[in-house]
Amino acid sequence: MxxxxxxIGQSKNKKIGPFVAFTYRAGSLDNYGTCPKTCEMLPxxxxxxxxxxxxxxxxNVIQNTVPKSGIAWxxxxxxxxxxxxxxxxxxxxxxxxxxxxxxxxxxxxxxxTTLHIPETQTLEFFKKKNFVLCPEQLSKNxxxxxxDCGDGRPLCSRADRDYVIVFIEHGIKxxxxxxxQFRTNIAWKNTREKPEKKKTLVELKNxxxxxxxxxxxxxxxxxxxxxxxxxxYDSIPIKPV
Numbered sequence: 001m002x003x004x005x006x007x008i009g010q011s012k013n014k015k016i017g018p019f020v021a022f023t024y025r026a027g028s029l030d031n032y033g034t035c036p037k038t039c040e041m042l043p044x045x046x047x048x049x050x051x052x053x054x055x056x057x058x059x060n061v062i063q064n065t066v067p068k069s070g071i072a073w074x075x076x077x078x079x080x081x082x083x084x085x086x087x088x089x090x091x092x093x094x095x096x097x098x099x100x101x102x103x104x105x106x107x108x109x110x111x112x113t114t115l116h117i118p119e120t121q122t123l124e125f126f127k128k129k130n131f132v133l134c135p136e137q138l139s140k141n142x143x144x145x146x147x148d149c150g151d152g153r154p155l156c157s158r159a160d161r162d163y164v165i166v167f168i169e170h171g172i173k174x175x176x177x178x179x180x181q182f183r184t185n186i187a188w189k190n191t192r193e194k195p196e197k198k199k200t201l202v203e204l205k206n207x208x209x210x211x212x213x214x215x216x217x218x219x220x221x222x223x224x225x226x227x228x229x230x231x232x233y234d235s236i237p238i239k240p241v
Contacts, residue, residue, distance in 0.1 A: 025223030051226020074219035179222035
């Protein structure tokens with residue numbers, strides 16, 4: 001089974017920063033093909049291509065392969081009940097909750113949880129207990145990145161935290177997935193379409209192991225942990241969305 005993966009050893013992303021490696025993951029017929037069908041941010045026309053379940057083989061590789069003396073983390077819109085208890089010794093999976101209620105449930109279950117909110121609710125969340133706004137989005141320093149967060153240990157990479165990390169929605173279409181917009185969408189589309197982006201799990205694992213010592217790694221700037229329902233049709237020329 002080929003995986004559509006962009007593997008980027010040094011970031012030029014202004015938010016992530018230069019000391020964080022990162023990946024993109026796309027489905028074989030649609031960018032959103034690895035995202036869960038239940039995601040509230042999915043544009044309707046993409047739902048039929050999306051995943052019903054977590055890809056366990058893929059999850060096993062990214063969760064159990066971390067840069068030497070480094071850290072790794074990612075986010076998922078699959079429910080936290082699909083995953084084992086998280087630990088700082090592995091790649092940390094963050095549950096991306098779609099409501100405040102679900103965020104509290106993730107927190108109560110002891111699962112690292114994040115939440116996206118409209119910009120209009122920012123002040124409200126300054127007052128909420130157990131909710132912390134993303135330091136990068138709050139910083140007045142335009143050069144602040146994930147690399148600077150948490151004094152070298154970004155908050156999202158902490159499996160044992162007792163608070164929800166809140167992200168303020170960004171992009172023009174703030175009611176939709178940010179990954180479907182602008183440069184992120186272009187990079188995501190290239191991940192699906194370019195032949196050289198097809199990788200095996202062995203190649204992915206070797207790439208992670210080959211990263212410099214103490215490297216930070218963020219999986220899935222765009223994409224998720226779902227089992228690509230369309231991979232078996234990989235050789236059939238079906239027009240993608």
